[in-house]
Amino acid sequence: MNGVRDRIIRADATVAVVGLGYVGLPLACHFSEAGFDVVGFDIDLDRVEQLRDGTSYVEDIDDETVQQAIDQGFEPTTYANALEESDAFLVAVPTGVEQSEPDMSAVRKATKSVAENAPDREVLFVGCSTVYPGATEEIIRPTLRENGRRPGEDTLVAFAPERINPGGSYDFEEIPIVVGGDSDEERDAATTLLEAVVEETVPVESTGAAELTKVVENTYRMVNIALVNEVAKHAEEIGIDARGAIEAAGTKPFGFQAFSPGPGVGGHCIPVDPQFLTWQGRQDGRKLDLVEQAHAINESMPNHVVDSVETALAARGQSLDGSSLLVLGVSYKPNVGDVRNSPALDITNSLSSRGATTKLVDPQVDRVTIDGATIEPDNQIDPETVQEVDTVLLLVDHDTFEYETISGAELVVDTQAVIPDEFGGAVVRLGDGRTTEWRSEQVSTAPQTSSK
Structure with a gap:
């Protein structure tokens, strides 16, 4: 047999990472370190030139790691046709919210590039960008199909949302990765691939379940931060130290996780991802009041x-x-x-x-x-x-x-x-x-x- 999962098991697969930002670059470097041939595709020429010079622009990846990947054959490029010999595609492009609606334009473009350049054999497509629940079914599979691929047949499709934490205390390989697939074959292929770079994978029943997992993780944080922020403003008015109370509550060994108040939330995840849920709820006529108020x-x-x-x-x-x-x-x-x-x-x-x-x-x-x-x-x-x-x-x-x-x-x-x-x-x-x-x-x- 020579299916894509067999090629991954033999480390005989070429891995393509589409999008070389704070998620894609660590993926590319870790797959290179694991012994795979790696192609990195990004439309940003400045990024690609920096990587070719052995220079990192991502804080958790140092220059030495980039240079080692280059020495091991990592090929950063702005040419989509460089994807033509790849077996597994990890798409890690930006998403966001524009005018209160999810911006999935980069996911569509990246999926189209994969479909147009993937070789004529069984390949694996793994979405890593944060998307709204159902986006793999509504955007990725149709885009692959519209551009000549057969999702679930010549293109196995899975979703494994990123869990990168810039400046965090956990190493890349220590953070479990959730893997969702709409069939056993698709889920197993993606799980096998990601087990090459992390210590633990967490398979879930569908791509939608994996998509929802990611959004729930960051909505949980956003709602709890909103709670302590509101408590902090209240405490200022009633003359009580909110942080002291939160710290004391944190000594309870069950049922409480301490969050800290602050000047607001930033970054790509916490201010953005919960809005995928609130948008989806409004579309379906089910307003998520708690999430909206927390935001x-x-x-x-x-x-x-x-x-x-x-x-x-x-x-x-x-x-x-x-x-x-x-x-x-x-x-x-x-x-x-x-x-x-x-x-x-x-x-x-x-x-x-x-x-x-x-x-x-x-x-x-x-x-x-x-x-x-x-x-x-x-x-x-x-x-x-x-x-x-x-x-x-x-x-x-x-x-x-x-x-x-x-x-x-x-x-x-x-x-x-x-x-x-x-x-x-x-x-x-x-x-x-x-x-x-x-x-x-x-x-x-x-x-x-x-x-x-």
């Missing part, structure tokens, strides 16, 4: 942070209009340079619209667009700037931040609750009920002055 709560957090800055300044007799802030952290999470959907962008834009000026510090981010202008954040905190600005606003707790350098600040708004109590200046913490008492004290004693 709205998280979307409100950037404005809440700006309001907190404004209130803290007012308590000191200053106006936000005309004030200056040193903003620490622009990326969407600690220790990564990804700014996609980062709440820091909304916060900084809102500060600007209210008349404040900002100076950015983020050692992970080379450049970012704020209010239409391209800005290069500073790499480190300048103590002189700390003393010059009206407020230091901490949005992201990067490990490289040395907080003793902000000891000269008159006011710090800390959205991550990492500035210690012994800090010399005034500190306003997100979700800290003690700030209610602090603000009232400041109002009674602060001189009525304008900004510096």
